[in-house]
Structures are given as structure tokens and as C-alpha cells.
Amino acid sequence: MIEKLEHTHGGVTFEAHLAFPPSEGPHGAILIAPTWRGQTDFERAKAERIASELGLVGVAIDVYGKGVTGTSAMECVKLSTPLKRDRGLLRARMLAAFDAVRAHPRVDAARLGAIGFCFGGQCVLDLARAGAELRAVITFHGVLDPPEGLEVGPIRAKILALHGHDDPLATPEQLLAFETEMTKLGADWEVHTYGGTTHAFTNPAANDPGRTMYSERADRRSWIAMRAFLEEVDLITR
Amino acid sequence: MIEKLEHTHGGVTFEAHLAFPPSEGPHGAILIAPTWRGQTDFERAKAERIASELGLVGVAIDVYGKGVTGTSAMECVKLSTPLKRDRGLLRARMLAAFDAVRAHPRVDAARLGAIGFCFGGQCVLDLARAGAELRAVITFHGVLDPPEGLEVGPIRAKILALHGHDDPLATPEQLLAFETEMTKLGADWEVHTYGGTTHAFTNPAANDPGRTMYSERADRRSWIAMRAFLEEVDLITR
Numbered sequence: 028m029i030e031k032l033e034h035t036h037g038g039v040t041f042e043a044h045l046a047f048p049p050s051e052g053p054h055g056a057i058l059i060a061p062t063w064r065g066q067t068d069f070e071r072a073k074a075e076r077i078a079s080e081l082g083l084v085g086v087a088i089d090v091y092g093k094g095v096t097g098t099s100a101m102e103c104v105k106l107s108t109p110l111k112r113d114r115g116l117l118r119a120r121m122l123a124a125f126d127a128v129r130a131h132p133r134v135d136a137a138r139l140g141a142i143g144f145c146f147g148g149q150c151v152l153d154l155a156r157a158g159a160e161l162r163a164v165i166t167f168h169g170v171l172d173p174p175e176g177l178e179v180g181p182i183r184a185k186i187l188a189l190h191g192h193d194d195p196l197a198t199p200e201q202l203l204a205f206e207t208e209m210t211k212l213g214a215d216w217e218v219h220t221y222g223g224t225t226h227a228f229t230n231p232a233a234n235d236p237g238r239t240m241y242s243e244r245a246d247r248r249s250w251i252a253m254r255a256f257l258e259e260v261d262l263i264t265r
Numbered sequence: 266m267i268e269k270l271e272h273t274h275g276g277v278t279f280e281a282h283l284a285f286p287p288s289e290g291p292h293g294a295i296l297i298a299p300t301w302r303g304q305t306d307f308e309r310a311k312a313e314r315i316a317s318e319l320g321l322v323g324v325a326i327d328v329y330g331k332g333v334t335g336t337s338a339m340e341c342v343k344l345s346t347p348l349k350r351d352r353g354l355l356r357a358r359m360l361a362a363f364d365a366v367r368a369h370p371r372v373d374a375a376r377l378g379a380i381g382f383c384f385g386g387q388c389v390l391d392l393a394r395a396g397a398e399l400r401a402v403i404t405f406h407g408v409l410d411p412p413e414g415l416e417v418g419p420i421r422a423k424i425l426a427l428h429g430h431d432d433p434l435a436t437p438e439q440l441l442a443f444e445t446e447m448t449k450l451g452a453d454w455e456v457h458t459y460g461g462t463t464h465a466f467t468n469p470a471a472n473d474p475g476r477t478m479y480s481e482r483a484d485r486r487s488w489i490a491m492r493a494f495l496e497e498v499d500l501i502t503r
Contacts (some may be wrong), residue, residue: 042472081344186460199362206437210460216484222424222447222454250453251493259486 029075032131034087036123037116043124044071046078046085047133055138055262056064056084056128058154060121060147063107064097064229065089067228069178081254081263084134088124090117090150102111114129114153114174121154125161126265140160140262142186142253144229145196148188155184155214162260165189165253168226171205173199179212186216187256189249191224195238221245221254266461270324270369271331274361275354276291277451280331282309283325283360284316285371293376294322294366295499296392298359298385300468301326301341303334319492319501322372326362328355328388345384352412353392359392365497376400378500379422380491382467383434386426393422393452400498403427403491406412407466409443410436411485417450424454425494427487433476457490459483 028047032042041259044066047056057077061070066089072086089095090110093232097103110117129136140163143151148169154166156174160183168191173179186209197205202218209216227239227248257263266283271278286292295315299308304327312323325492327333328348333389335341348355367374378401381389386407393402394412399422406429411417422446428435435443440456447454459466463475495501 073349101406190449199444203437206458210430214460215482216457216460218456218460220444220456220458222444222452244453248497251497252490255489255493259489 031147032127034123034127036120039092039111041089041120041124041127042066043089043128044074044087045128046071046074048078048082048084050082051135052084053131053135053141054082054084056086056131056134057081057123058125058128058139058141058145059085059087060090061087061226062142062144062152063097063103065091065106065145067096070147073142074187075247081257083138083140083262084131085207086128088128090120111146111149114177117150117155118153118174118177121218121224122157125154125224126161138262140164140257140260142167146170152186155182155186156180156212158183162163162262163187165255167229167249168194169197171201173205173208180214182209182212182214185256185260186214187252188218189252190218190220191226191228191242191245192220192222193224193237196226198237208251217256219249221248267499270365271280272361272365274358279327279362279365280304280368281327281357281367282312283369284312286310286316286322288319288320289316290322290371291373292322292371292482293378294324294369294372294497295326295500296320296366296377296379296389297323297327298328298379298381298388300382300465301335301345301346301384303329305334308385311380319495321500322364322433326366328358328362349384349387352415352458355388356395356412356415359388360395360397361469362415363392363397374398376500378402378495378498380405383465384408390424393420394418396421400500401494403423403494405467405487406432407435409439411443411446418452420447420450420452423494423498424452425490426454426456427483428456428458429464429466429480429483430458430460431462431475432464434464453495457487472501
């Protein structure tokens with residue numbers, strides 16, 4: 028069952044796409060933060076897979092505003108840059124989406140996780156950095172750089188970053204800086220690094236060798252790793 | 266069922282400890298290379314767990330010679346240093362153990378993997394670097410530095426390194442060098458890095474904070490990751 032959920036923040040209306048498992052619930056939920064394109068069929072399909080395969084509410088959230096997506100790289104830069112420059116605004120929008128989801132009567136607010144892809148990885152890490160009450164935050168080829176000038180932590184979510192070694196948006200140096208940040212914050216964190224793998228490895232349309240490239244292997248491995256992590260935090264059972 | 270298997274190499278007799286699943290077989294097998302102490306109850310217990318839990322032959326191999334183990338750090342240094350200095354000898358001993366195991370009538374030579382702990386990680390990586398026909402090589406807090414002056418590859422095994430971020434024997438620089446080595450060799454490789462985790466995280470007796478320390482969490486996660494990896498290469502089924 029699909030439901031659209033609207034909420035407003037700072038005068039902007041946002042629309043989340045919720046996919047529910049068949050049984051009544053309430054169920055735990057996984058927020059899915061979008062790539063820099065905004066909420067598309069990619070994220071909505073993940074929501075539906077989470078509902079059908081994992082028995083959790085899959086929630087493709089929205090950080091740009093209802094119906095706003097980028098179709099060219101230039102548009103995506105234009106949409107994402109204000110939030111990358113103002114990480115306080117990004118955090119506030121993530122917290123607003125989080126609050127809207129956990130207030131839903133069919134969602135069990137004590138059983139929440141969040142995943143994100145590319146820019147969406149940055150979004151869900153910023154939600155964790157804000158101290159949100161999530162059991163797990165998992166990034167797929169996420170952007171890892173810390174927010175500047177924002178108060179961070181304590182981090183309550185367990186963190187799993189699923190990472191392509193050749194990702195030009197998260198170089199080995201940036202990965203190490205992220206690991207150092209998480210360590211200093213005392214987070215429970217884990218990183219999986221896939222060899223021969225670039226940015227956007229979960230996206231079947233990615234086809235720019237050395238930069239963004241689909242990898243069936245890393246896509247499959249990362250989904251299995253996500254499942255194991257959600258089992259560890261008791262959001263799903265094996 | 267337990268069986269001892271002797272073989273000789275270079276005038277030295279070695280003894281492997283094999284644990285068999287109850288059914289007749291032949292079965293796939295997992296070689297277990299020891300820490301710098303040599304083959305102890307730690308490795309033999311892993312062999313038995315592999316047999317009972319995974320339905321594979323667990324083989325605690327021997328690289329020092331039958332019955333030879335170190336009981337103090339000084340003895341372990343004395344035992345391991347000749348093999349660390351002469352990686353050609355280490356490789357030859359690993360290949361000899363590998364050949365002895367795959368010649369066993371109850372072992373399916375087409376279904377082999379190898380795991381190793383600490384120094385044993387180096388041992389099984391060197392077996393992979395020698396091009397041995399293994400489906401998977403998995404290291405637990407393994408020593409990662411490449412052999413000097415030896416011909417390496419092609420690597421046939423899929424590689425998984427399970428690594429503590431704070432491991433002083435495999436620093437972030439050494440990890441990156443390993444990842445670069447594996448990438449250059451065209452290996453199918455993956456690294457899991459555990460935050461707040463040191464060397465020897467699988468060893469319940471390790472208790473030297475910041476250097477070697479047992480971590481129930483990393484021990485559990487790494488075993489689960491090993492299982493998923495063995496599933497991927499069809500050595501076990503879920």
C-alpha cells in the first residue's frame with residue numbers, strides 16, 4: 028500500500044512516498060534520502076522493496092520540495108548546492124521529514140532507520156550527526172564530509188557506510204577523515220569498501236567509467252550488508 | 266569427526282587438524298591459518314565451528330612444524346620472523362599445506378576457501394597472491410603488507426579483509442597500500458573496517474587497550490560477514 032505524506036517546513040511543502048507492508052502494524056520504518064536528483068522512481072522503488080522484502084515501512088523522503096527534481100546535472104547542482112552550503116538548513120529539513128514520519132500512526136517511532144544514496148548519504152549522516160533517535164544509518168556511495176560550524180552528536184544511530192574504493196566524491200583521504208570524525212564522536216561505525224567500484228554503484232543507469240558506474244556485484248553486496256546491519260539492530264529478523 | 270593430517274615440506278613435518286561435518290562428503294573445506302602463536306585451541310575451535318555450523322571441513326593448518334607453538338611474545342616473534350623475512354618460504358609452506366588438504370579424499374578440491382587471524386591473515390593472503398585456486402580468502406585483523414620481490418597474481422580468490430580501524434599492525438596507510446596493491450592486481454576485493462576496534466578483536470584473551478583488545482561486536486560482525494561472503498562464492502547456502 029502506498030501513501031503520500033505532506034509536511035511543511037520554512038514555508039516549503041514536502042512530500043514523502045510511503046510504502047507499507049501488508050499487515051496492519053505499526054511497523055518500523057526506513058527513511059530513504061534521495062540522490063541529488065531528488066525523490067525519483069529510484070528511491071520509490073527502494074521504498075517498495077523495503078516494504079515487501081523487509082516488512083518495514085519504506086519512506087522515500089523529499090528534501091527539495093514536493094515534485095521538485097533535477098533532470099540534468101546542472102539542475103541537480105542548482106538544487107543540491109544551497110543545502111550543501113547551508114548544512115544547518117539540510118539538517119533542519121531532515122529533522123522535519125524525520126518528525127513527519129515518526130508521527131505517522133502506522134509507524135513505530137522506536138524502530139527507525141535511515142538509508143541514503145550519494146547526496147542522500149550526506150543527508151542521513153547529517154540526521155545521525157543531529158543526534159536523531161535512529162537505530163541505524165546506512166549510506167550507499169554517500170558523500171561523507173562533515174558539516175562545518177554545526178554542533179554534532181552524540182550519535183545515537185549505528186553507522187554503516189558502503190563505499191566504492193574508486194569513488195571520486197569520497198576519496199581515501201575523505202574516507203579517513205570521516206572515520207576519524209566518527210571515532211572522535213564515539214560513534215559505533217563500520218565501513219565496507221568495495222574494490223574496483225566507483226560512485227553510484229547502485230544505480231543501473233550510471234555509466235561513466237572511473238566516476239559513476241553501476242556494479243551489479245557491489246549493488247548486491249551492499250544490499251546484503253544493509254540487511255545484516257538491520258538484523259543486528261533488531262529492525263528485521265533473519 | 267576429527268582427523269590429524271601430516272605432510273612434510275623441506276624436511277619439516279607439519280600437522281593439520283581437520284574437523285569434518287557428520288555427513289560422508291566430500292565437502293568443501295576452509296583452511297584456517299594460525300596467529301603468530303601457531304596452531305592452538307583457538308584455531309582448532311574455529312575448525313570445529315566451521316564443520317558444525319557451516320557444514321564444511323574446517324582445517325587448522327600448521328606453518329611452524331608439528332606441535333610447535335609460542336607461549337610468550339618473544340617466542341612468537343622468534344617463530345614468525347623467519348617466515349615474515351622469507352615470504353618465499355611462507356608461500357611455499359602455505360602451498361604445501363594447501364596441497365595436502367586438497368588431496369584429501371573427503372575434501373572437494375573445487376570448493377576451497379581460507380581464513381586467517383593476525384599473522385594467519387598474511388599467510389592466507391600470500392596463498393591468494395600465489396594464485397592458489399581458492400574461492401575466497403578472508404582475513405580477521407590480518408597483517409596486510411605485500412611480499413617484496415615475489416611474483417604475485419593473478420589472484421583467483423575473492424578477498425575480504427575484516428579490519429579494526431585502530432589496529433596498530435595495519436594502520437590506515439598500510440590498509441590503503443593493501444587496497445592499492447589489490448586494485449593493481451585486478452583482484453575482487455572488499456574491506457570491512459570496524460570503528461573503535463584494535464588488533465586481535467576476535468581473541469577473547471586479548472586485553473591490551475589501544476593495541477590488542479577483544480571486541481564481542483566486531484567478533485560477531487566479522488563472523489556474519491564471513492558467512493555472507495562464503496554464501497556469495499557458493500561455499501555455503503543460507
